[in-house]
Amino acid sequence: MKFFIDTANLADIREAQDMGILDGVTTNPSLMAKEGITGKDNIMSHYKQICEIVEGDVSAEVISTTFDEMIREGEELAELNENIVVKVPMIKDGVKAIKYFTEKGIRTNCTLIFSAGQALLAAKAGATYVSPFVGRLDDISTDGMALIEQIVTIFTNYGYTTEVLAASVRHPMHIIQCAELGADVMTAPLSVIKALLNHPLTDSGLAKFLADHQKAGVPAK
Numbered sequence: 001m002k003f004f005i006d007t008a009n010l011a012d013i014r015e016a017q018d019m020g021i022l023d024g025v026t027t028n029p030s031l032m033a034k035e036g037i038t039g040k041d042n043i044m045s046h047y048k049q050i051c052e053i054v055e056g057d058v059s060a061e062v063i064s065t066t067f068d069e070m071i072r073e074g075e076e077l078a079e080l081n082e083n084i085v086v087k088v089p090m091i092k093d094g095v096k097a098i099k100y101f102t103e104k105g106i107r108t109n110c111t112l113i114f115s116a117g118q119a120l121l122a123a124k125a126g127a128t129y130v131s132p133f134v135g136r137l138d139d140i141s142t143d144g145m146a147l148i149e150q151i152v153t154i155f156t157n158y159g160y161t162t163e164v165l166a167a168s169v170r171h172p173m174h175i176i177q178c179a180e181l182g183a184d185v186m187t188a189p190l191s192v193i194k195a196l197l198n199h200p201l202t203d204s205g206l207a208k209f210l211a212d213h214q215k216a217g218v219p220a221k
């Protein structure tokens, strides 16, 4: 399963890249705003900086909601770097835009997926990725993981090459469940990715190894 980081924070992206486990980045307008990135020039320059840090796909979301505007915006984003994936919302014009981008060889990530039917439409239009938001479904007492399972089954049934990118991942068990269900990619904040490192038996085991090593009289490094 590929690991993407869900942020526009350059320090977090660098840290994940430095760990050696990062396969890509997803951003959205809220994440860009959180970093104080506003204005077209700053936004474009920020995407370029992200692409310089990461050797992998970087999802950059269009702000427009009409076909013509999404095409104009998406083509500009795609020109920034070959790793840019144009993120398009799951609306009717978005589906049409995904079809257009696919025919032009521009890769897409269909975002705001909350049902299997939406994922199926995006796959039929040729989306590179679909992004089901598991955490936001859990937030409204709906099983986000059940949606991942449903989409993986449907794409397998018909051999769609569209990748299932589990988004809105909120805690380490979401990551484990995504891996069990066969999601192609998951995207999560750095804190959630790093939470996978933790286990109390690792901490106590390491402390004992180091203490025993010292007791044996060999100086610890």
Ligand code: E4P
Pocket (backbone or CB within 6 Å): 006, 026, 027, 028, 111, 131, 133, 135, 136, 167, 168, 169, 187
């Ligand atoms: C996905 O691409 C979205 O940017 C993101 O995962 C949404 O997560 P949230 O529901 O925690 O805002």
